[in-house]
Amino acid sequence: MSSTFPEEKLDPRVKRTRQLLEQAFLDVVSQKGFQSVSVQDITGKAGVNRATFYAHFPDKYALLDYSVRQGFRQELEKRTLNVCTFSIENLRALIITVCEFISNASSHCNPPSPQFESVMETQVKAQLQELIQNWIQKLGSDVDPKIASTATSWAIYGLAMQWSHDKSKKRPSAEKFTDDVLPLIAGNLSLMQPA
Amino acid sequence: MSSTFPEEKLDPRVKRTRQLLEQAFLDVVSQKGFQSVSVQDITGKAGVNRATFYAHFPDKYALLDYSVRQGFRQELEKRTLNVCTFSIENLRALIITVCEFISNASSHCNPPSPQFESVMETQVKAQLQELIQNWIQKLGSDVDPKIASTATSWAIYGLAMQWSHDKSKKRPSAEKFTDDVLPLIAGNLSLMQPA
DNA sequence: TCGATTCTGTTGGATAAGCAACACTGGAGC
DNA sequence: GCTCCAGTGTTGCTTATCCAACAGAATCGA
Numbered sequence: 538m539s540s541t542f543p544e545e546k547l548d549p550r551v552k553r554t555r556q557l558l559e560q561a562f563l564d565v566v567s568q569k570g571f572q573s574v575s576v577q578d579i580t581g582k583a584g585v586n587r588a589t590f591y592a593h594f595p596d597k598y599a600l601l602d603y604s605v606r607q608g609f610r611q612e613l614e615k616r617t618l619n620v621c622t623f624s625i626e627n628l629r630a631l632i633i634t635v636c637e638f639i640s641n642a643s644s645h646c647n648p649p650s651p652q653f654e655s656v657m658e659t660q661v662k663a664q665l666q667e668l669i670q671n672w673i674q675k676l677g678s679d680v681d682p683k684i685a686s687t688a689t690s691w692a693i694y695g696l697a698m699q700w701s702h703d704k705s706k707k708r709p710s711a712e713k714f715t716d717d718v719l720p721l722i723a724g725n726l727s728l729m730q731p732a
Numbered sequence: 733m734s735s736t737f738p739e740e741k742l743d744p745r746v747k748r749t750r751q752l753l754e755q756a757f758l759d760v761v762s763q764k765g766f767q768s769v770s771v772q773d774i775t776g777k778a779g780v781n782r783a784t785f786y787a788h789f790p791d792k793y794a795l796l797d798y799s800v801r802q803g804f805r806q807e808l809e810k811r812t813l814n815v816c817t818f819s820i821e822n823l824r825a826l827i828i829t830v831c832e833f834i835s836n837a838s839s840h841c842n843p844p845s846p847q848f849e850s851v852m853e854t855q856v857k858a859q860l861q862e863l864i865q866n867w868i869q870k871l872g873s874d875v876d877p878k879i880a881s882t883a884t885s886w887a888i889y890g891l892a893m894q895w896s897h898d899k900s901k902k903r904p905s906a907e908k909f910t911d912d913v914l915p916l917i918a919g920n921l922s923l924m925q926p927a
Numbered sequence: 928t929c930g931a932t933t934c935t936g937t938t939g940g941a942t943a944a945g946c947a948a949c950a951c952t953g954g955a956g957c
Numbered sequence: 958g959c960t961c962c963a964g965t966g967t968t969g970c971t972t973a974t975c976c977a978a979c980a981g982a983a984t985c986g987a
Contacts (some may be wrong), residue, residue, distance in 0.1 A: 553779065
């Protein structure tokens with residue numbers, strides 16, 4: 538039903554291979570960082586033939602894309618944010634999810650890589666935008682879904698980035714931070730009841 | 733080199749399939765017990781086609797055989813008991829290994845099954861016998877390796893079974909129990925220096 | 928700069944795994 | 958007795974993965 542399921546009934550072998558590659562990819566990236574990792578490293582760790590890798594992904598950048606997209610999607614699904622309607626509580630959960638995802642993912646790439654960060658930004662914002670646009674459309678609000686969802690997804694990502702880059706001792710928890718910025722985002726959405 | 737490695741360079745696909753089946757088997761057996769578990773349960777859990785199961789094993793009993801053999805072998809390899817020579821310390825480690833393996837394996841089958849116990853006895857004793865025979869032969873002792881290893885493997889298994897079936901509060905630890913019976917087994921082997 | 932090594936993509940043919948269908952068995956319930 | 962149902966093995970065909978080999982790009986040390 539949902540547009541976010543292009544892959545549901547897939548050949549078990551394909552599913553297995555992709556999972557193996559994804560897991561191996563995360564493992565080796567957390568050890569060597571993204572730049573210095575090779576396709577051979579990944580397939581070796583995964584126990585998958587190198588030719589098979591290229592049957593699924595053109596290169597390691599495509600696998601990075603896939604992994605990030607998949608990872609963030611699973612976080613959304615875990616909290617059932619992909620199958621719900623708009624509410625302040627869900628918006629709050631969404632922002633917290635983004636904060637934790639960015640923070641967690643970044644720490645899993647040693648040393649940090651601009652490529653990695655860039656792909657993460659692209660993929661996460663894309664899914665954010667799609668999800669929020671869906672929320673708005675189901676609301677039947679009079680705001681332009683495309684415009685509002687774009688602005689909101691960028692805003693959320695930017696705030697989450699800033700929060701995750703804050704290495705000071707006084708950085709608040711993701712929940713606390715989210716509560717601070719929640720009114721701003723919600724107002725930005727123009728979805729709260731106007732006074 | 734070692735005779736205990738009939739499978740070293742195996743097609744990655746078959747290695748993968750067997751691991752999946754073995755893991756799924758252990759999972760479902762610990763949930764439903766061995767008797768009531770079906771091939772469909774196993775393959776379903778493993779995400780492996782049912783026809784593929786039969787390409788590897790004639791039935792679930794064969795998989796039970798394989799799993800037990802594999803499991804015990806891995807315990808031996810973990811302690812490098814498969815690539816060492818005889819010594820009292822290694823004999824001690826071996827007995828402890830058997831005690832813990834039996835105790836652990838039995839508790840992973842709910843409800844307990846006579847089939848399960850029987851297969852475990854056969855497989856464990858067979859590997860014990862092979863290993864001890866190897867030890868004796870490398871010693872160049874004058875005892876008959878076949879005879880001595882058979883008696884010793886039976887003795888060890890019997891003692892370990894008795895220990896693992898002892899559900900009383902005063903059951904000693906596997907290490908303590910082993911220290912108690914170690915002189916007996918070693919003497920049985922006639923491998924200690926005669927007075 | 929050059930040679931050597933390592934990694935990258937790609938190919939053709941071999942093999943394992945998936946799938947849908949089939950006949951068969953054995954037990955549960957009527 | 959009977960049917961019904963769920964599990965078992967087995968089959969022919971399709972598809973994904975493996976493997977060895979290859980040529981070209983990139984990296985590195987002398």
